[in-house]
Amino acid sequence: MGKDADDVGRLAAEIVLAVVRGNPAAVLGLATGSSPLPVYMALAASALDFSRVSGFALDEYLGLPDGHPQSYAEVIRTVVTEPLGMDPRRVHVPDPHGTDHAAHAADYDAALAAVGGVDVQILGVGSNGHIGFNEPGSAFDSCTRVVPLAERTRQDNARFFDTPDHVPRECLTQGIGTIFGARQLLLVAHGGHKAEPVRRALQGPVTEDFPASIIQRHPHVTVVLDDAAASLLGDAAAV
Numbered sequence: 001m002g003k004d005a006d007d008v009g010r011l012a013a014e015i016v017l018a019v020v021r022g023n024p025a026a027v028l029g030l031a032t033g034s035s036p037l038p039v040y041m042a043l044a045a046s047a048l049d050f051s052r053v054s055g056f057a058l059d060e061y062l063g064l065p066d067g068h069p070q071s072y073a074e075v076i077r078t079v080v081t082e083p084l085g086m087d088p089r090r091v092h093v094p095d096p097h098g099t100d101h102a103a104h105a106a107d108y109d110a111a112l113a114a115v116g117g118v119d120v121q122i123l124g125v126g127s128n129g130h131i132g133f134n135e136p137g138s139a140f141d142s143c144t145r146v147v148p149l150a151e152r153t154r155q156d157n158a159r160f161f162d163t164p165d166h167v168p169r170e171c172l173t174q175g176i177g178t179i180f181g182a183r184q185l186l187l188v189a190h191g192g193h194k195a196e197p198v199r200r201a202l203q204g205p206v207t208e209d210f211p212a213s214i215i216q217r218h219p220h221v222t223v224v225l226d227d228a229a230a231s232l233l234g235d236a237a238a239v
Helices: 003-024 035-044 071-085 101-116 150-160 178-180 192-203 211-215 234-238
Strands: 027-030 053-056 059-061 120-123 143-147 170-173 187-188 221-225
Touching: 003 035, 003 120, 003 221, 027 221, 035 071, 053 071, 059 071, 071 234, 101 143, 101 170, 101 178, 101 192, 120 192, 178 211, 187 211, 192 221, 211 221
Parallel strands: 027 053, 027 120, 120 187, 187 221
Antiparallel strands: 059 170, 143 170
């Protein structure tokens, strides 16, 4: 546990760095949003060689033009691929521009399987419990697919867009079953607004109504929180 977001970034980055030091061709699962940003900043500051590391993004909006600054392909490029010195050919983001999204989703899962799966999956948690863009009600065995975004998720993400109306209504996301296949999950959260979602993810019932609760069943989970995000965990704050 860290005191603030910078501490969370440094502590979580050490876990990722240990994986990459042990396997320079490791496969990382890449989350977007505000929670993992301090992690990527700390990784970039490490000067470790990431040129052989592969990355698979969790999700991508549908309906944004190619190169849109809020598309996750662009976010991953600017905050992960380039700062970490990763080979762009090894970094994968769901492609929202094709016509057969179901076929592409199946291909994305197949590409993940072909590289042996994710070694460590970085995760945040949404206010309604989504991981990736698996909204409440998503099946625990779900694969990569098109998902309509919950209105609460669109409201939460409106701060990244000019107006709330510009927030996409659908996305391509790795399924919960896909995410759960990673060998290690690394959940990061900071800020008081994450306290209740963190509590429900770690201590609430395991239910598809709160998708992040599935992490309680994964055999290898590390949770890195700041004081504010851990504030509702009581004695479990040392997790």
